[in-house]
Amino acid sequence: MLSSPALTATQALHKIDQGFAIQSLLQDCLAQISAREPVVKAWQCLNSAAAQQKAERLDCQENYRGVLGGIPVSVKDIIATADLPTEWGTPIYRDRNLGYDAAVVERLRQAGAIILGKTTTTEYASGQPTQTTNPHNPNHTPGASSSGSAAAVAAGMVPLAIGTQSVGSVLRPAAYCGVLGFKPSFGTISRFGVMPVSREIDQVGCFARSVDDLALLCSVLMGSDRRDPDCWTQPFSFEVQRLIQPPTIGLLRGPFWAQVENEGQAALMGQAESLAAAGAELTEVALSADFTAYFSHIETLMMSGLAVNHGKDLAQHPDQVSPKLRGLIEQARSLPPLAYGRARQAVVHYHRYLNSLFGRVDAILTPVTTGPAPIGLENTGSPLFCALWTLCGLPAISIPAGTAANGLPLAVQLVAPPRADARLLGIADWLIQSSKFAMN
């Protein structure tokens, strides 16, 4: 029997406080990895020896160990680590050691976390999938591009993982793997040391199995950093902003509702009903016609970013770049000259419209995926329902919402206004608690 792997970070920290050995916690994680990794394949590389040394050192440490003292964390392999290779999901950078820590890794280490290893990423966090399988059924994709991070948390290998989202790469795999996935507001977490897809949309996100854990992780990761010109958060203490009364929720089916499978539609409507039953005020909201272009706009930014940042890798190693990535870069090179500017302008209009919605509702409840994880590993699923919030830099969270007939997880998405991250977690927590109550 494995006890601790199912522990959340918050629970584990509580046990450590009461004398539970960090080495035992780590052993339980490593045992879970041994048991499940042959099938799940979540890890690009594992740092067991260093992790064990650190656990031993922390166990001997008399003084305060930090906010995440002793908690094993996995990091997506597009994020730089000084002591492990950073391969970006491409054979071009196999075994490449960048020799420095990304800002988020620095912060994790300062907080006493144990960086247990790097979890898989699709090629350049783009379309070419990894070998990682869905922990709920190895014949299904775990989603992408933070595939390994989502799978590792879902399989109980680590309580916390770091990923990134430029279109739908945190919330989608979280939804498919049945864990919480949270992408905070744009600009709150430094991207220094994170491989760029596109400056305009790249955002760091978190995987966990409880809202408290997400808040704990954010309190460590958030903060200003001059090395990321778009990261200007002033340091603040971050914790879940608990609700004192039921929230007002805007139910948004959106322009692409018809693309949501029946089970996904039922999951969203069921969640809405259970929220209403618990006392939330529910109101249907809609987007204006110009929102139908959002996916094309985010594609422009994503493809252009890949071309600008990684086009030279394609030129130098054409045989080691997947046809998918080559296609994206070539498409970027034939975009209309004003496409990028139009995308950036559209976001200003979207913000204006969404501001008016958020004048009426505390958060938006909306689909996160088209349904449960697709079969096979080649199709990692559609980021369509995550893309708008990524494009606008709004905080968004994926929350498990039951299971499909095939046993795979379903999920819904909650979105809040810019910088209302703490409040969004409060609403998410309220939703989860009230759903539990409804099930009893």
Added chain:
Amino acid sequence: MLSSPALTATQALHKIDQGFAIQSLLQDCLAQISAREPVVKAWQCLNSAAAQQKAERLDCQENYRGVLGGIPVSVKDIIATADLPTEWGTPIYRDRNLGYDAAVVERLRQAGAIILGKTTTTEYASGQPTQTTNPHNPNHTPGASSSGSAAAVAAGMVPLAIGTQSVGSVLRPAAYCGVLGFKPSFGTISRFGVMPVSREIDQVGCFARSVDDLALLCSVLMGSDRRDPDCWTQPFSFEVQRLIQPPTIGLLRGPFWAQVENEGQAALMGQAESLAAAGAELTEVALSADFTAYFSHIETLMMSGLAVNHGKDLAQHPDQVSPKLRGLIEQARSLPPLAYGRARQAVVHYHRYLNSLFGRVDAILTPVTTGPAPIGLENTGSPLFCALWTLCGLPAISIPAGTAANGLPLAVQLVAPPRADARLLGIADWLIQSSKFAMN
């Protein structure tokens, strides 16, 4: 004799506190406008009647009048005002009333300022000049695009004016007109209600005749606003951060030093010497080779923004758009597809490099223009020396530095790291005080 127009806002507020009538202060401003406006032509429209009513009301008001209670301010005519036309410098929008206040105008009114009118802007804040002349010599340009705002402050018509800078539109006219021009860090002042040139580079700036006035104005203007997706400053009290010891200054001639005229070069080097004499530590700094592309990058963003935001005006009113603006929009439409993305990426690299410089120096001392205001009104001068700091969103200030042989003002520029606005004003104040000392 006109007494008050030469008063700074800080001095005027002090006099008002001691019983000086706001109506008298306003009368002095209006008298100065009567005397000089026929030649200077700084105003697009003047709101004398409403201003006088407001002054009267404020004089009768017993309770606190606000941070800028009773101070006349002028606003560049690309900034929306509910009670006055907003014409964007184009006949297409002659007499157009937008019916709402820009965020900065709201804030000015809340602070008790008197919006005395709108000062001229070049066409769409772009290249086609206004009729405004340089207050020091009407045969010379006042600079652009915030031509009227700079000229109005320089001519003693108002103590404070608001402008905008997308390339060099605050600091350049400030330099040519011999007043202080300050462009704070990107994201600190909301652009809601400001005509967009380009989201990436548009920034609100201030004109004044003292550093204390700039700080006063910034304390009113700065603050977060959800209506501008890039404005995330958390509210803070803003005041000059006075130095407790002499600063370390990086003297930067930069890759375009050869384009600075002899008098401009002498002004910069003279300023550097006087700083050193006053105890500052001076060190020469240089930019890496890739900085030579910065002007081309900002042009890409500026032209693309004009095309995206105003291209339809060109289509609908081709006969009312200047050849200059038409040229910029057409150039944008034939840019390479990756130009915009490359410009945005370059800024990330520039930031990284400049961060390393700012690890060694408190501020950079560098040219602000190629020399004094050019002759004629058609050539508004080059924004070359302002563009890099605008592109990178760094706070920058233009400080008068003597006069050229032809009697026109010379100036230098100080630049600080992102968000070091209060410290930059402190260094500017120190520079001004130590120069005064050196002259005695």
